[in-house]
Amino acid sequence: TQNEEEKQLCINEMFEITNQVSELTKELLLLSELDNASHLTFNDNVHLNTLIKDIISHEQFRTDEKDLVMFTELEDLYFRGNERLLHQAFNNLIINAMKYAPQNSMINITLTSTNHLIIFNIENDGSIAEEDAKHIFDRFYKLSDESNSNGLGL
Numbered sequence: 001t002q003n004e005e006e007k008q009l010c011i012n013e014m015f016e017i018t019n020q021v022s023e024l025t026k027e028l029l030l031l032s033e034l035d036n037a038s039h040l041t042f043n044d045n046v047h048l049n050t051l052i053k054d055i056i057s058h059e060q061f062r063t064d065e066k067d068l069v070m071f072t073e074l075e076d077l078y079f080r081g082n083e084r085l086l087h088q089a090f091n092n093l094i095i096n097a098m099k100y101a102p103q104n105s106m107i108n109i110t111l112t113s114t115n116h117l118i119i120f121n122i123e124n125d126g127s128i129a130e131e132d133a134k135h136i137f138d139r140f141y142k143l144s145d146e147s148n149s150n151g152l153g154l
Contacts, residue, residue, distance in 0.1 A: 044083040048090075048111055048118070049074045051083075055091050056109075062098040063107075074111040077118055093122055100126040 052074055063070055079086070097107050101124035110121045128136065135141040 042081045046079050046083045048077045067104045069106045072109045097122050097124045
């Protein structure tokens, strides 16, 4: 019946909003933690190749929705740091590349090392307006209102 359908739509919308509030709360807690980082540890031996592949796998629905083709060339590298923070950083970069890539385009991800430096490179066919480019590292800045992003960029 129509009442049942309306009820289910309302429940679905409440569930989605609850998830968004939950994610925002998690991000704000992480932001607070980063602002008071003296207690953080950076002793995890993180396998970057696995970390990146896991993120790509978890976000596969984004590539499917936009018919994106992912190319990866990942060296087998380890890095000593905070695994949770590294995951958050790589996750943001990969999701943004997917989110702002045009439909039916490619994303290239490479992970290499040279002279004791690790180089992570991610490219898509999207572009950033010059005005937006000035603000991409500003806290809470969003490129557009189209996404469900809050601009935390953690």
